Amino acid sequence: MLRVGVNGYGTIGKRVADAIRAQPDMVVCGVAKRSPDYVAVGAAEESYPVYAVDGERTEEFRSIGIDLAGTVDELVDESDVMVDATPSGVGADNRSLYERHDTPALFQGGEDATVAEVSFNARVNYEEATGADYARVVSCNTTGLSRFVAPIEENYGIEKARATLIRRGGDPDQTGRGPINDAVPDPVSIPSHHGPDVQTIFPDLDIDTIGLKVPTTMMHVHAVNVTLEEAPDDVSEIRDRLRAEDRLVLIPEYAGIDGAGTLKDFALDAGRPRGDIWENCIWEESLTLEGSDLYCMQAIHQESDVVPENVDALRALSGHLSGPESRSLTNETLGIGL
Amino acid sequence: MLRVGVNGYGTIGKRVADAIRAQPDMVVCGVAKRSPDYVAVGAAEESYPVYAVDGERTEEFRSIGIDLAGTVDELVDESDVMVDATPSGVGADNRSLYERHDTPALFQGGEDATVAEVSFNARVNYEEATGADYARVVSCNTTGLSRFVAPIEENYGIEKARATLIRRGGDPDQTGRGPINDAVPDPVSIPSHHGPDVQTIFPDLDIDTIGLKVPTTMMHVHAVNVTLEEAPDDVSEIRDRLRAEDRLVLIPEYAGIDGAGTLKDFALDAGRPRGDIWENCIWEESLTLEGSDLYCMQAIHQESDVVPENVDALRALSGHLSGPESRSLTNETLGIGL
Amino acid sequence: MLRVGVNGYGTIGKRVADAIRAQPDMVVCGVAKRSPDYVAVGAAEESYPVYAVDGERTEEFRSIGIDLAGTVDELVDESDVMVDATPSGVGADNRSLYERHDTPALFQGGEDATVAEVSFNARVNYEEATGADYARVVSCNTTGLSRFVAPIEENYGIEKARATLIRRGGDPDQTGRGPINDAVPDPVSIPSHHGPDVQTIFPDLDIDTIGLKVPTTMMHVHAVNVTLEEAPDDVSEIRDRLRAEDRLVLIPEYAGIDGAGTLKDFALDAGRPRGDIWENCIWEESLTLEGSDLYCMQAIHQESDVVPENVDALRALSGHLSGPESRSLTNETLGIGL
Amino acid sequence: MLRVGVNGYGTIGKRVADAIRAQPDMVVCGVAKRSPDYVAVGAAEESYPVYAVDGERTEEFRSIGIDLAGTVDELVDESDVMVDATPSGVGADNRSLYERHDTPALFQGGEDATVAEVSFNARVNYEEATGADYARVVSCNTTGLSRFVAPIEENYGIEKARATLIRRGGDPDQTGRGPINDAVPDPVSIPSHHGPDVQTIFPDLDIDTIGLKVPTTMMHVHAVNVTLEEAPDDVSEIRDRLRAEDRLVLIPEYAGIDGAGTLKDFALDAGRPRGDIWENCIWEESLTLEGSDLYCMQAIHQESDVVPENVDALRALSGHLSGPESRSLTNETLGIGL
Ligand SMILES: NC(=O)c1ccc[n+]([C@@H]2O[C@H](COP(=O)([O-])OP(=O)(O)OC[C@H]3O[C@@H](n4cnc5c(N)ncnc54)[C@H](O)[C@@H]3O)[C@@H](O)[C@H]2O)c1
Ligand SMILES: NC(=O)c1ccc[n+]([C@@H]2O[C@H](COP(=O)([O-])OP(=O)(O)OC[C@H]3O[C@@H](n4cnc5c(N)ncnc54)[C@H](O)[C@@H]3O)[C@@H](O)[C@H]2O)c1
Ligand SMILES: NC(=O)c1ccc[n+]([C@@H]2O[C@H](COP(=O)([O-])OP(=O)(O)OC[C@H]3O[C@@H](n4cnc5c(N)ncnc54)[C@H](O)[C@@H]3O)[C@@H](O)[C@H]2O)c1
Ligand SMILES: NC(=O)c1ccc[n+]([C@@H]2O[C@H](COP(=O)([O-])OP(=O)(O)OC[C@H]3O[C@@H](n4cnc5c(N)ncnc54)[C@H](O)[C@@H]3O)[C@@H](O)[C@H]2O)c1
Structure with missing residues (x-):
């Protein structure tokens, strides 16, 4: 023990x-x-x-x-x-x-x-x-990126990864934090520190990240792009691999889950303690393959992932x-x- | 059954x-x-x-x-x-x-x-x-006001009640609702419909309400004033009566609960289903008696009260x-x- | 010079x-x-x-x-x-x-x-x-309250004034200030410091104020109540007096101005430098007399009044x-x- | 005439x-x-x-x-x-x-x-x-992207462009629009309609865009990535070309302009009518070349560009x-x- x-x-x-x-x-x-x-x-x-x-x-x-x-x-x-x-x-x-x-x-x-x-x-x-x-x-953001990158890297190889992190300004209990009514480049310089942080997990990964903070408190949202070394014929193959991952969840279109508000509502309905969402939440509809470029949007619950x-x-x-x-x-x- | x-x-x-x-x-x-x-x-x-x-x-x-x-x-x-x-x-x-x-x-x-x-x-x-x-x-607001008014009315008589309702713009899952970055008189006319609604519960109560909506999703906040017919010598008497009510909660100063974010955090920590707060939450420090005027601020969880x-x-x-x-x-x- | x-x-x-x-x-x-x-x-x-x-x-x-x-x-x-x-x-x-x-x-x-x-x-x-x-x-809030109180006090006498101040969290350039998604009692105690501050201008005024801050940047909004010593028969008399004041503006209903966003838009259209609004903006529709109780809502441009x-x-x-x-x-x- | x-x-x-x-x-x-x-x-x-x-x-x-x-x-x-x-x-x-x-x-x-x-x-x-x-x-977003793309395309050739558009939820006068406290994929599918819209201007451009809306009213922010066909040795060459464009402005680091709030404050100080910013505002510090990948963040004033x-x-x-x-x-x- x-x-x-x-x-x-x-x-x-x-x-x-x-x-x-x-x-x-x-x-x-x-x-x-x-x-x-x-x-x-x-x-x-x-x-x-x-x-x-x-x-x-x-x-x-x-x-x-x-x-x-x-x-x-x-x-x-x-x-x-x-x-x-x-x-x-x-x-x-x-x-x-x-x-x-x-x-x-x-x-x-x-x-x-x-x-x-x-x-x-x-x-x-x-x-x-x-x-x-x-x-x-x-960190929450690096954990979220690493989980997504891992199966992609293993199966298709990554030529280059790029992510824009739309970060929540503060946790729900942090009333002193902003911004109010602004989307603030943070940091202004590119790549943000998140890229190098992901490299502490994937030392050989070529990744550039951009960070901003916005007036939300519930979850971060990542807009992710990965240029694959060997893209499959169809995105459905990737989708299936991601679905098989234990800490990734695909949000189906029919669910009507449009953001962090509905995601948390869903988690609370499901009886999750504190409404926590330990998994990356990937919008299934957003998962797209354009040539060798894979895209998606995922929401990351900073308080619990x-x-x-x-x-x-x-x-x-x-x-x-x-x-x-x-x-x-x-x-x-x-x-x-x- | x-x-x-x-x-x-x-x-x-x-x-x-x-x-x-x-x-x-x-x-x-x-x-x-x-x-x-x-x-x-x-x-x-x-x-x-x-x-x-x-x-x-x-x-x-x-x-x-x-x-x-x-x-x-x-x-x-x-x-x-x-x-x-x-x-x-x-x-x-x-x-x-x-x-x-x-x-x-x-x-x-x-x-x-x-x-x-x-x-x-x-x-x-x-x-x-x-x-x-x-x-x-x-409604959630009328329920919240009625619960506060009841013990006051019974024990001290109410000459006049006035409340400013700072209402959440939408529930957490309603991404289509605003306002963003504005505190909007809603309705512009005074008294708002909330006053007459409270009178469906207290037909003889003299109450005027003012309503606004703000860019928040978690709880309404009421700034309440009641002019008492017979004020007690000390606010502590009123405080004790309110504390004795089953669906009112007084938030103690030491708790460090400054708004809806910390209130919900508290409710989630306490294992409440969906983090629901069925009770009116009155900031104890805000409960004040100035002559025959009683004041307080209370937060109302619109989704569950x-x-x-x-x-x-x-x-x-x-x-x-x-x-x-x-x-x-x-x-x-x-x-x-x- | x-x-x-x-x-x-x-x-x-x-x-x-x-x-x-x-x-x-x-x-x-x-x-x-x-x-x-x-x-x-x-x-x-x-x-x-x-x-x-x-x-x-x-x-x-x-x-x-x-x-x-x-x-x-x-x-x-x-x-x-x-x-x-x-x-x-x-x-x-x-x-x-x-x-x-x-x-x-x-x-x-x-x-x-x-x-x-x-x-x-x-x-x-x-x-x-x-x-x-x-x-x-x-301060901006005290200035706004004083301008409203002055003609009322002179013409009708004030038995008691009460105001709830729904304050903007920060100015538009202050990205570090919150709250995000919360209406925070600030201060929690009542009366807030604004009441005594108004008394530096009106030493004999009986006034209690309640303060909160919300996630907006453009203007404060005051929900004001004044119990008059001698109320006129009709609110229109008061309306005319307020209209005659040089630094008060009544917003007519037809204008379609519902908040600070439209007010600033209006001021910018009018060519005001920086879109500044030096005057208190009182929603005309909100100006109401219930017995001896006068009510209104006014917006105060904190950066310029x-x-x-x-x-x-x-x-x-x-x-x-x-x-x-x-x-x-x-x-x-x-x-x-x- | x-x-x-x-x-x-x-x-x-x-x-x-x-x-x-x-x-x-x-x-x-x-x-x-x-x-x-x-x-x-x-x-x-x-x-x-x-x-x-x-x-x-x-x-x-x-x-x-x-x-x-x-x-x-x-x-x-x-x-x-x-x-x-x-x-x-x-x-x-x-x-x-x-x-x-x-x-x-x-x-x-x-x-x-x-x-x-x-x-x-x-x-x-x-x-x-x-x-x-x-x-x-x-549209405002397509105009903003086109202006940035034009000099890059002409001078270096574009293998692929990718942009994440962090869009304001509504204009300052639109109190009915959300979201409050959420960053909403909009549309959820990728590429968003903005990419094809840019192609009405650049029919041969390979571009993928991702759109989200956030609780802000002042400006859109674009996180842009362009993979160049022939990258220059140094980003300073690109910077100089962008600076020479008439409707692009580079925000220097010393200015202390961290978001739309300060940008608008700056425009209002400068006496711009309605505080309008007709130009794309590119954070100079954000302009970065990583191999053949060019990155930057730019703010776009939706009401006026x-x-x-x-x-x-x-x-x-x-x-x-x-x-x-x-x-x-x-x-x-x-x-x-x-
Ligand atoms: N909140 C998030 O979104 C998040 C996500 C992932 C990682 N993290 C990281 O987790 C760590 C904790 O963050 P958090 O959000 O839980 O912070 P928090 O402020 O919620 O909690 C920190 C706690 O530590 C206490 N504390 C302060 N000084 C202390 C000291 N000297 N000794 C012991 N306790 C002390 C504080 O009172 C507070 O209770 C940080 O490194 C943060 O970057 C935070
Ligand atoms: N949400 C609050 O803050 C709150 C608080 C107190 C009272 N209320 C009141 O409770 C009532 C419900 O509000 P809500 O917030 O739960 O709304 P909601 O939109 O969350 O839920 C209403 C549900 O009814 C369904 N629905 C729509 N048309 C229907 C129909 N014809 N037949 C059956 N179902 C239909 C909708 O799909 C939805 O699932 C309203 O009267 C509201 O004013 C709401
Ligand atoms: N902004 C408002 O809403 C508002 C409204 C009414 C009154 N006020 C009051 O006006 C005063 C100024 O507020 P503000 O909003 O203009 O603040 P601000 O931060 O916008 O401006 C203050 C300026 O003073 C400078 N400064 C800091 N330390 C200095 C020093 N030692 N000597 C000279 N300059 C120094 C800062 O760099 C800044 O440029 C405060 O007392 C404030 O409470 C502000
Ligand atoms: N606001 C922006 O951010 C923005 C930016 C770029 C492009 N646009 C585009 O510009 C166009 C106008 O948008 P806007 O933001 O100025 O909208 P708006 O709502 O501010 O203005 C539209 C005006 O048209 C009026 N109107 C409505 N129906 C009409 C009709 N049948 N005939 C004549 N007038 C009518 C409305 O009353 C309103 O005054 C839209 O196509 C929009 O997509 C808007």
């Missing part, structure tokens, strides 16, 4: 904790929380032992009915492995904490690739992380299951596949 | 169906659906018998794996009572259908008050609907439980109270 | 500079700019002498073709009076700079009332600022014209009155 | 009328307006003779102070050429009206290409429209100036070139 501590219990941290709890071979040792707010209350109600990031706020936690299990230092000490889900940049600062306790750790995609010896995607390079001490689960990847990465670090075994266990326990 | 048919399986209809299913004294006889889309698939996956609104589309339904149980006419015939949750205006057209089969029916707030002999709010006038053949559950009201209205029509009995049974089965 | 320097050449500063230039009795001595960006280039193209806030960036300005006229210190020295239009809080820091040079100055509404001995609205208290060394032009007030305040400080004289000169030169 | 009538005086019509008025060789004969609203008042204030689309509304126009000059039939009769700027689809219906009076006419991009014998872009195919009776000025094209198309139809002569006259009179 792998004992996992979660440091940073926000959008990603709380989802990863719940996903770990659903596994037969792992247990949540505790979660480290900074502020005594509604999310902290939620952690306590889920019966996760809550550890303080800031020891001086113990009394504040107690005043809202939360008895702390200790400090983050103690959590790191008691855990076999840590998942760091703190805000971008904080993870890198935390690495010395994990080193001090000799506790392996996972970092998230907000950190630079240099934070860990390996950047991770379960579908592509599980083996590289096997037995590593530190790994970084790549990396969650199963974190679970798999934990198993890669601990080394007790192979990639395919871990993936299928994760899929089954979470209910992946719409 | 009350056999209930649901006609119109959209935002409201699917939620009401699930709420009925959770009751010990009711059963969903079937749901009538017009289009064979993702929502229809969802109905079938919930094992609700699906009836066609339009008999000519049977084949389309079959092609996506849905075997229809019949047509809407048959559903009305087999049901003890119908819940009509079709779009505004369609309900009124449907009344003759229900009359033809001598089946009592509930309508929703998108219909004019004249659609039924009584407009309904469980907290305020359950008894008036007892044994009626037709009743209308008032009328759901428990529909359940109670069904019992009122069938007459087998009293108002308090019904309300507490509904609250318990749904898990109302955050 | 009053020589005016403008410190802080952003949204407000550049508009005030242009308005000053349009006056026969004032001249823009220069503008102080911090960053060498498109706004700086614009200042140079308007032939305003540009002074550096930060002397070390001289070379950067030169590299984009702007020869600086000096530093802000020199500008303050050469000016008879300064308009400070720096961001909230910076103005207060700047006061010592103006004192050091013995130069009177105007501050903006982002500063606390304590920054100057008098808070100013041209319609209400021009005389109080006459001959003052420092005055603060109140304080501009004529700044011009008038400059004359009040210098003392060479009376309030009515200044107001009518400002109105005529800017083209106020739609 | 070419006598031009404008049928449909909305977003495009009013701008085209003003642009015609600024020409030395054309005059606005009159404008045909359907509703007596603020835009009609604006037309009258510009002293354009106003003709009624619907003769029965004469009295309504008179009641707001507009004396009609006649009906649209009379306008067509009196004009040498018509500009049809009615909503999509209405133009095609109007063609018979123009034929009946033997009056040549221009249509807009909302019509199908079949509405006229030639689709027009001033930079690319002015000559094709010379002397034609009917021509269609292509087709305006100079309409002016040029009028001259092409009447045949009295060559393309380069017309373009430079249009540029000079409007003040094109930022």
Whole structure:
């Protein structure tokens, strides 16, 4: 039984904790929380032992009915492995904490690739992380691109990939983030950092990405183009291959799903926890082959697509299951596949 | 066992169906659906018998794996009572259908008050609907206002109520609705129709409302003012009374809940189905008494606050439980109270 | 000829500079700019002498073709009076700079009332600022409320005023500001700071305000209620009085103007510089009298309604014209009155 | 002197009328307006003779102070050429009206290409429209793409062009249009209709486009990729060529212009009528060459980029100036070139 501590219990941290709890071979040792707010209350109600990031706020936690299990230092000490889900940049600062306790750790995609010896995607390079001490689960966008690229690359070869990422401005709970009424090149320079990030997973892939942010909160949308080395005669062959992938979903035309609003409505109807959509959602109608150019649009749920990847990465670090075994266990326990 | 048919399986209809299913004294006889889309698939996956609104589309339904149980006419015939949750205006057209089969029916707030002999709010006038053949559950905004007004009116008397309704432009799945980047007086004239609608519940209440719509999809926000006839010495007394109400929730300051985004995040964390928030959410900090003027801001989840009201209205029509009995049974089965 | 320097050449500063230039009795001595960006280039193209806030960036300005006229210190020295239009809080820091040079100055509404001995609205208290060394032009929202309140207070007496301010989240150029998809109580507590700010203009007014921010950039919208001491028989009398006010505009129903988008479109069609709307825009249809309760909705162009007030305040400080004289000169030169 | 009538005086019509008025060789004969609203008042204030689309509304126009000059039939009769700027689809219906009076006419991009014998872009195919009776000025997006493609195609050859169009959901005055909080594939199928539309201008161009709409109102943003046949050694050569184009503007990095909000702010500062931006705005920093792949992002002001094209198309139809002569006259009179 792998004992996992979660440091940073926000959008990603709380989802990863719940996903770990659903596994037969792992247990949540505790979660480290900074502020005594509604999310902290939620952690306590889920019966996760809550550890303080800031020891001086113990009394504040107690005043809202939360008895702390200790400090983050103690959590790191008691855990076999840590998942760091703190805000971008904080993870890198935390690495010395994990080193001090000799506790392996996972970092998230907000950190630079240099934070860990390996950047991770379960579908592509599980083996590289096997037995590593530190790994970084790549960002929501990079995860989404990698999953799409993998079967295409394997079956047809990729001469060149290009993607325009229409990114949500902020998560639903981030009222301080914009833009309002603007589609902002972000970054203005091309290729955006997403391309090189995908190359941490596919070192030889020729890919250029363009990033913008828009006034939406629910999902990113990717407009993807891949020039194939050897295109099949018909797009239906590609469609079938994509459909066979475990973490890709094709949205059929009849469904009447036109955007993130209907996608989330669908996921909530289906009883998904928090309406999470762990899979890339590809509009089937958009999947098109023009000569050797393959196109599609896919929606990526930024809050949750990396969650199963974190679970798999934990198993890669601990080394007790192979990639395919871990993936299928994760899929089954979470209910992946719409 | 009350056999209930649901006609119109959209935002409201699917939620009401699930709420009925959770009751010990009711059963969903079937749901009538017009289009064979993702929502229809969802109905079938919930094992609700699906009836066609339009008999000519049977084949389309079959092609996506849905075997229809019949047509809407048959559903009305087999049901003890119908819940009509079709779009505004369609309900009124449907009344003759229900009359033809001598089946009592509930309508929703998108219909004019004249659609039924009584407009309904469980907290305020359950008894008036007892044994009626037709009743209308008032709209999300009117329900939200009525719940707030009720305890205030009873305990302090209301000289005058005024509310500014900052309404969401559309539901999350309605991509065709605006506004984008505008706060639009809607209607421009004052009082808006919401005031008279509240008076269908409180005939003697002096209330003026102002309506606007803004580019949001998650919840309405009400800025409410009530001039009391007899104000208490301290607002804390009022706060305690509101806290004691079953379908009002006070958001504490420490929670860090600043808007609909965090409220829904909270509801999703708490495992609420579809992240629904059946209760009015009042910001505790906003509850203020200035002389005899009481103020507050409350968020109203338009997609779900009328759901428990529909359940109670069904019992009122069938007459087998009293108002308090019904309300507490509904609250318990749904898990109302955050 | 009053020589005016403008410190802080952003949204407000550049508009005030242009308005000053349009006056026969004032001249823009220069503008102080911090960053060498498109706004700086614009200042140079308007032939305003540009002074550096930060002397070390001289070379950067030169590299984009702007020869600086000096530093802000020199500008303050050469000016008879300064308009400070720096961001909230910076103005207060700047006061010592103006004192050091013995130069009177105007501050903006982002500063606390304590920054100057008098808070100013041209319609209400021009005389109080006459001959003052420092005055603060109140904020866009407070200006908008004061203009509406003034004729009502004078003619009917106000028992109580209440306003809900549906505020734009950010100006059109502020892509970093939210919210996206949320209507956020801001502040959560009631009354919001706007009420007390209106009382710096009307010390005896009983007013409570509620503030929210929404995902719009163009204008604020106020939902206003005033309980009159002596209501007229008919709202038309009030309508006529409001129509007679120089900085209020009534939007007629036939115009088809439903929000800020059409209002700005109208102003741009009319050739207004920058599409500015210096006047409160009151929807005529919304103006309603229910007993002694007067209601209306008005849109306030946050970027420009304080501009004529700044011009008038400059004359009040210098003392060479009376309030009515200044107001009518400002109105005529800017083209106020739609 | 070419006598031009404008049928449909909305977003495009009013701008085209003003642009015609600024020409030395054309005059606005009159404008045909359907509703007596603020835009009609604006037309009258510009002293354009106003003709009624619907003769029965004469009295309504008179009641707001507009004396009609006649009906649209009379306008067509009196004009040498018509500009049809009615909503999509209405133009095609109007063609018979123009034929009946033997009056040549221009249509807009909302019509199908079949509405006229030639689709027009001033930079690319002015000559094709010379002397034609009917021509269609292509849409805002197609105009924007064509202008960018032209110099690239001429100098380097284009193997393949690909563009993702992040389209504004509605114009600022269209409060009824969405989406709110969603990035909606529109159309879902790839290539979107924009590609074939560009091919009405460049019949041999291999281009695929992807379209989405987002909750913004100010400008479209294009993420463009062009695979060159013969790439230069350095992107700076391309940059210089683009800079030399009359209707392309490069946004320099120092300007601090990050989106449509700042672009419009800049245009308004510069005194542009209605803040219009007739030119494609290309972020200079985004212009990148990766092997033979050229990339950039450009913002397109949907309300105005087709305006100079309409002016040029009028001259092409009447045949009295060559393309380069017309373009430079249009540029000079409007003040094109930022
Ligand atoms: N939200 C997304 O869309 C998304 C998607 C994929 C990856 N990521 C990455 O995941 C990481 C976490 O992002 P998130 O969206 O969950 O952020 P978040 O802000 O929702 O959560 C971070 C949590 O960490 C806490 N925290 C802050 N400082 C801390 C510290 N020193 N020690 C412990 N906890 C601390 C915060 O209070 C918060 O609860 C980032 O690297 C981010 O880039 C985010
Ligand atoms: N969504 C809200 O915010 C909200 C809140 C409270 C009350 N209401 C009211 O509830 C009612 C339903 O609204 P909704 O939001 O659920 O609408 P919806 O559009 O989400 O759902 C209506 C459903 O009825 C179906 N339908 C259309 N015509 C039909 C017909 N002739 N017969 C049967 N079904 C038909 C539609 O296909 C759709 O599935 C309206 O009166 C509305 O005003 C809505
Ligand atoms: N924008 C509005 O809606 C609005 C409306 C009414 C009043 N106000 C008030 O007007 C003031 C200015 O606001 P704004 O919207 O014009 O802000 P802004 O950010 O648009 O402009 C401020 C300018 O001051 C410059 N600046 C920053 N620090 C400076 C310094 N130390 N010295 C000189 N210049 C400096 C900035 O670079 C910028 O150009 C604030 O008090 C604000 O609250 C703003
Ligand atoms: N707005 C844009 O972004 C944009 C950009 C490029 C091209 N276009 C195209 O330009 C055309 C006009 O679009 P718009 O945005 O100006 O529309 P609009 O709605 O702003 O203006 C159209 C005007 O035509 C009037 N009208 C309606 N029916 C009429 C009739 N039968 N006869 C005469 N007038 C009538 C309307 O009342 C309105 O004033 C469309 O083909 C559109 O696709 C629009």
